[in-house]
Amino acid sequence: MAKVVVALGGNALGKSPAEQLNLVKQTAESLIGLITAGNQVVISHGNGPQVGQINLGMDYAAQNGKTAAFPFPECGAMSQGYIGYHLQQSLQNELHHQMVKKNVVTTITQVVVDPADQAFEHPTKPVGDFYTKEQADQVAAEKGYTFVEDAGRGYRQVVPSPLPTRIVELDSIKALIEHGDLVIAGGGGGVPVVETASGLQGVPAVIDKDRSSALLADNLAADKLIILTAVDYVYVNYNQPTEKKLTDLSVAEAQEYIVQGQFAPGSMLPKIEACLAFVAGHPEREAIITSLSGLDDALAGKLGTRIHS
Numbered sequence: 001m002a003k004v005v006v007a008l009g010g011n012a013l014g015k016s017p018a019e020q021l022n023l024v025k026q027t028a029e030s031l032i033g034l035i036t037a038g039n040q041v042v043i044s045h046g047n048g049p050q051v052g053q054i055n056l057g058m059d060y061a062a063q064n065g066k067t068a069a070f071p072f073p074e075c076g077a078m079s080q081g082y083i084g085y086h087l088q089q090s091l092q093n094e095l096h097h098q099m100v101k102k103n104v105v106t107t108i109t110q111v112v113v114d115p116a117d118q119a120f121e122h123p124t125k126p127v128g129d130f131y132t133k134e135q136a137d138q139v140a141a142e143k144g145y146t147f148v149e150d151a152g153r154g155y156r157q158v159v160p161s162p163l164p165t166r167i168v169e170l171d172s173i174k175a176l177i178e179h180g181d182l183v184i185a186g187g188g189g190g191v192p193v194v195e196t197a198s199g200l201q202g203v204p205a206v207i208d209k210d211r212s213s214a215l216l217a218d219n220l221a222a223d224k225l226i227i228l229t230a231v232d233y234v235y236v237n238y239n240q241p242t243e244k245k246l247t248d249l250s251v252a253e254a255q256e257y258i259v260q261g262q263f264a265p266g267s268m269l270p271k272i273e274a275c276l277a278f279v280a281g282h283p284e285r286e287a288i289i290t291s292l293s294g295l296d297d298a299l300a301g302k303l304g305t306r307i308h309s
């Protein structure tokens with residue numbers, strides 16, 4: 001039996017409640033083999049599109065006098081509840097279908113960040129839907145949001161993405177795993193909070209879920225960190241005629257490829273850095289980056305990029 005933290009990327013979730021529920025059912029089917037093999041599994045997930053949508057909706061309602069204003073950290077917490085609910089229900093249904101008795105529970109997770117983190121000065125994390133330049137300019141003027149052009153696909157709002165330093169609910173997550181429960185935790189990288197003289201306080205930001213997943217996996221002394229995304233492998237010369245898949249990647253090789261700029265900042269780079277943070281100095285640990293549909297093959301060693309010290 002292994003202790004495994006699985007981080008789910010955007011392609012496992014979707015962009016509307018109906019699409020998300022449908023995709024999450026498929027996600028549950030892909031995860032079931034790992035769970036029923038007797039592993040201790042903790043699932044984390046992204047929230048970029050969802051937290052942006054919730055924030056925009058709450059802003060709209062507040063500006064039209066329909067509700068009180070909802071701060072961004074509260075929107076982050078809502079995204080954890082919304083995605084956790086879909087994952088929890090789909091996993092419960094799939095376990096029931098497989099006649100496996102197991103509790104599934106989502107923990108609203110706060111993650112401490114450093115208020116002096118330079119990320120607060122430079123928003124980089126895309127949230128919400130895509131806009132045309134005209135729409136982005138209009139929303140930016142109305143609400144003061146920052147927008148950037150995102151890989152030729154349109155404009156997206158960006159928010160600060162500070163590094164995670166401590167998982168507040170860690171002891172509860174450990175207790176649930178020891179109890180045998182399937183735990184969904186650290187959703188959306190965790191709700192970012194800072195420590196103040198009067199206690200924890202939410203801050204407007206989105207933590208990278210791969211970095212929080214690596215911190216969680218490290219804190220749990222997990223055997224494996226599995227990052228599931230839209231590609232079967234990490235590649236060098238990605239999307240070029242000389243593209244080559246990486247099946248086995250040591251920390252030293254990965255660092256060399258990072259220097260060469262092989263991994264795109266904002267997409268593959270944080271995943272690689274998260275894996276390195278988890279495995280460096282720990283020969284007993286392994287990280288895998290692969291696709292959701294390729295999970296079973298990756299566990300059998302037939303697919304995916306394995307990262308080790």
Ligand SMILES: Nc1ncnc2c1ncn2[C@@H]1O[C@H](COP(=O)(O)OP(=O)(O)O)[C@@H](O)[C@H]1O
Binds near residue numbers: 230231235269
């Ligand atoms: N070197 C690379 N190898 C593989 N994929 C890469 C590489 N560089 C960038 N990518 C892109 O990174 C994407 C994964 O990042 P992203 O979409 O941010 O992940 P998430 O699944 O967490 O939402 C892949 O789908 C791929 O398009």
Ligand SMILES: NC(=O)OP(=O)(O)O
Binds near residue numbers: 126208
């Ligand atoms: N929080 C986070 O990393 O979300 P995405 O994976 O959706 O960007």
